Amino acid sequence: MIDGFSFKDVYGIGDLLQIMQCLRSEGGCPWDREQTHESIKKNLIEETYEVIEAINQQDKALLCEELGDVLMQVVFHAQMEAEEGSFTFENVADGVCKKLIERHPHVFGEVEVTGSEEVLRNWDDIKKRSKGQTSQTETMLSVPRELPALMRAEKVQKRAADVGFDWESAQAAFYKIGEEAEELSRAVENASGVEEEAGDLLFAGARLAADEQGLAHGSKGVDLGVLRAHGTAQAVKAVGEKILALAFVQRPQPRAAGMQRDAGGHAVNRYRCTLFISSTCAVMLYSWLRVGVIEL
Numbered sequence: 001m002i003d004g005f006s007f008k009d010v011y012g013i014g015d016l017l018q019i020m021q022c023l024r025s026e027g028g029c030p031w032d033r034e035q036t037h038e039s040i041k042k043n044l045i046e047e048t049y050e051v052i053e054a055i056n057q058q059d060k061a062l063l064c065e066e067l068g069d070v071l072m073q074v075v076f077h078a079q080m081e082a083e084e085g086s087f088t089f090e091n092v093a094d095g096v097c098k099k100l101i102e103r104h105p106h107v108f109g110e111v112e113v114t115g116s117e118e119v120l121r122n123w124d125d126i127k128k129r130s131k132g133q134t135s136q137t138e139t140m141l142s143v144p145r146e147l148p149a150l151m152r153a154e155k156v157q158k159r160a161a162d163v164g165f166d167w168e169s170a171q172a173a174f175y176k177i178g179e180e181a182e183e184l185s186r187a188v189e190n191a192s193g194v195e196e197e198a199g200d201l202l203f204a205g206a207r208l209a210a211d212e213q214g215l216a217h218g219s220k221g222v223d224l225g226v227l228r229a230h231g232t233a234q235a236v237k238a239v240g241e242k243i244l245a246l247a248f249v250q251r252p253q254p255r256a257a258g259m260q261r262d263a264g265g266h267a268v269n270r271y272r273c274t275l276f277i278s279s280t281c282a283v284m285l286y287s288w289l290r291v292g293v294i295e296l
Contacts, residue, residue, distance in 0.1 A: 016072070017089055020079045037077060044073040102126060153203050176204045 023032040047069040054063040078089040103126050105111035143155050180201040187197040
């Protein structure tokens with residue numbers, strides 16, 4: 001039993017900090033004491049996904065529990081740094097409080113706004129100034145590289161759109177997918193540059209998939225009749241079938257002059273499992289199914 005700890009009916013944030021200190025102390029938990037930022041970093045991601053699941057399920061009791069798990073991860077990481085003398089949980093709280101005050105001058109200052117869009121513009125401008133970002137290039141490069149690929153693609157595209165670099169409609173974005181699909185098809189046939197072209201197709205597909213309103217409503221929606229007349233839908237469908245085949249089947253590589261062979265005379269790396277195309281397949285299927293280009 002840890003000295004100085006007392007059980008309560010209701011605990012608060014101060015108690016959570018004390019419990020984490022106890023767990024990491026000399027007489028605490030061996031497992032907790034062994035952990036590092038690296039060893040538990042994936043836990044923070046997993047707990048965040050569980051929060052998202054609770055929100056999607058509209059389960060308030062579960063949401064309360066999962067938010068507590070995320071908070072525990074924050075306290076865990078902060079306690080590690082407190083032990084090193086770098087910063088404490090109080091420093092973390094102080095920093096985020098100052099950030100919220102600074103980025104809401106219409107609440108804590110004299111700035112006047114007309115709506116949410118202006119609030120977001122002010123937030124972005126203040127954020128850029130605080131981080132010393134003076135160019136759009138710096139802003140684009142500031143997108144975290146550790147984000148999942150599709151999420152990062154969407155975030156980069158949004159920042160590009162903020163300065164006018166974007167397609168005018170979902171239909172225009174779909175034309176781009178057709179173009180990229182044809183390039184990927186040629187790359188597959190030539191067994192060269194497949195990964196790069198698959199990335200381009202995935203990037204274009206992420207933009208289309210993110211345009212929820214454009215796909216569902218009005219003038220920005222995709223006119224399949226027009227697309228089919230231009231051959232775009234057929235091109236996308238054709239390459240979609242190739243991606244489906246590649247995603248689940250190993251295909252023989254074409255023989256190259258001078259390729260090394262094993263003791264049995266077989267070409268080394270004769271088969272290449274194109275697993276990276278599976279992720280491309282997933283997002284493309286999502287986009288194409290939604291707009292009716294392909295049916296399962």
